[in-house]
Amino acid sequence: MTGAPGELVLVEHRGPVLVLTFNRPAKLNAWTDELEDRYFALLDAAEDDPDVRAVVVTGAGRGFCAGADLQQLQAVGEVSEADRVRRRPRDTPRTLRKPLIGAVNGVAAGLGMVEALYCDLRFGSPAARFTTAFAQRGLIAEYGISWLLPRLVGHSRAADLLLSSRMVDAEGAFRIGLLDHLVPTGSVVDAAVAYAADLARHCSPASMATIKSQLSNDADGTYADSVARAEGLMLQAFRGSDVVEGVASHLDKRPPDFPSLPVRSSDVPV
Numbered sequence: 001m002t003g004a005p006g007e008l009v010l011v012e013h014r015g016p017v018l019v020l021t022f023n024r025p026a027k028l029n030a031w032t033d034e035l036e037d038r039y040f041a042l043l044d045a046a047e048d049d050p051d052v053r054a055v056v057v058t059g060a061g062r063g064f065c066a067g068a069d070l071q072q073l074q075a076v077g078e079v080s081e082a083d084r085v086r087r088r089p090r091d092t093p094r095t096l097r098k099p100l101i102g103a104v105n106g107v108a109a110g111l112g113m114v115e116a117l118y119c120d121l122r123f124g125s126p127a128a129r130f131t132t133a134f135a136q137r138g139l140i141a142e143y144g145i146s147w148l149l150p151r152l153v154g155h156s157r158a159a160d161l162l163l164s165s166r167m168v169d170a171e172g173a174f175r176i177g178l179l180d181h182l183v184p185t186g187s188v189v190d191a192a193v194a195y196a197a198d199l200a201r202h203c204s205p206a207s208m209a210t211i212k213s214q215l216s217n218d219a220d221g222t223y224a225d226s227v228a229r230a231e232g233l234m235l236q237a238f239r240g241s242d243v244v245e246g247v248a249s250h251l252d253k254r255p256p257d258f259p260s261l262p263v264r265s266s267d268v269p270v
Contacts, residue, residue, distance in 0.1 A: 008035040009042055010060070016053035016200035017193050018046050025061025030069040031111050040088045043096055050260035053200035055096065056192045057119065058103035065112025067133055090143050093118040094216070097209035097261055099199055103192040104128040104179065110137070116178075117148045120212065123195070124179040125188035128170040136165040151219065152177050204242040204258040 010021040020042055022029035029035075039057075046052045059065055093100055093115065102119035110133035116122055132149075134141055141149075141162050149158040153176045161168065174182040183191045199208065210233055218226040237243055242258055249256035 007038070008032070009038045011042060013051075014193050015197060016051065017196040018042075018049075018052045018055045019189065019193060020055060020057045022057070022059045022065055025059075025063070027069065028061070028063030028066035028107060029059040029112070030066045031115075032069050036090075037087065040092045043093060043100075044088075046098065047096060048261075048263040052098065053205060053260070054099040054101065054196035056101045056103050056189065056196055057093075057115075058105055058189050058192070061106070062127070063106035063112075064102070064104045064108040064128070065115055066107055067110025067112045091118060097212065098205065099196060099208060099212075101192045101196050103189045104130075105188050107131070109133045110139075111143065114143045114145050114148075117145065117152070121180040122178065123181045123183055123188050123192040124170050124173060125183055126170050128173060128179065128188075130161075130168045130173050130178055131165055132162050133165050135163060201255060204246060204256070205261045206240065206242050206258070207237070209261055210237070 008023055010023045012019040012021070020039065022035065022039070024030060024032075024035065043055070046055050089095075100119045102116045102122040104116055104122055104124040106125075106127050107129045108116045109129075109131045113130050113132060116130070132141070132145065133139075134145075146158070146162065149161065152158075153161070157176055160166070168176070168178065170179065170182055173179045181191065181195070214226070214230070214233070218229065221229075245256050245258060
């Protein structure tokens with residue numbers, strides 16, 4: 001793991017998987033503007049790094065992220081609209097074309113829970129816990145969680161979690177769909193990295209990027225619209241080299257050799 005002492009997000013390369021670790025363990029990795037800038041900059045770098053096929057995000061110590069640092073929130077009443085302008089949108093993690101996997105090792109509260117939900121899927125240790133926290137702080141459902149949460153757990157469960165701010169333990173989170181994989185023993189990070197490495201070895205980066213886009217774009221559309229968009233995307237896929245390699249590698253009984261994603265400035269469609 002790399003990073004200077006006190007670095008707010010640590011970086012570790014495990015083959016094609018980039019592991020990012022929120023690193024304020026004494027504060028349960030409470031969120032600050034500085035941590036956000038570092039995390040988002042690392043995601044931007046990972047986006048166009050051909051050696052990175054997937055990203056795992058976790059927290060140092062006993063927490064994933066305890067939400068916004070309450071020391072900063074003390075002055076929230078003095079914040080102006082100009083102060084709220086950010087270098088990058090708060091939901092920047094959702095724009096990553098590569099798989100983003102959460103390894104939830106402890107509490108994910110408020111904004112920390114939102115950051116976990118921005119991941120494509122979540123692994124959790126027995127210590128994982130979730131709370132929306134907003135209503136208990138006099139806040140509202142922030143940063144798109146009122147859109148994300150009902151799609152994961154259903155409307156009434158989302159209302160329960162948002163209105164009550166109650167804490168949900170790992171087994172409860174797995175039961176209602178906040179966690180996709182519960183890791184009862186061993187390292188939750190290792191389990192998430194193993195899953196991500198399997199994606200990197202066997203799945204086309206272009207296919208995964210397109211599928212992520214489909215999941216996002218089709219969320220509020222009709223079935224017919226989804227089918228129509230898929231027809232056009234399928235034609236593009238048939239014209240690309242990944243289908244040729246995917247079929248050939250299967251018939252040859254060998255691992256596929258898919259190319260990395262083109263950089264975002266490229267004219268190559270993804």
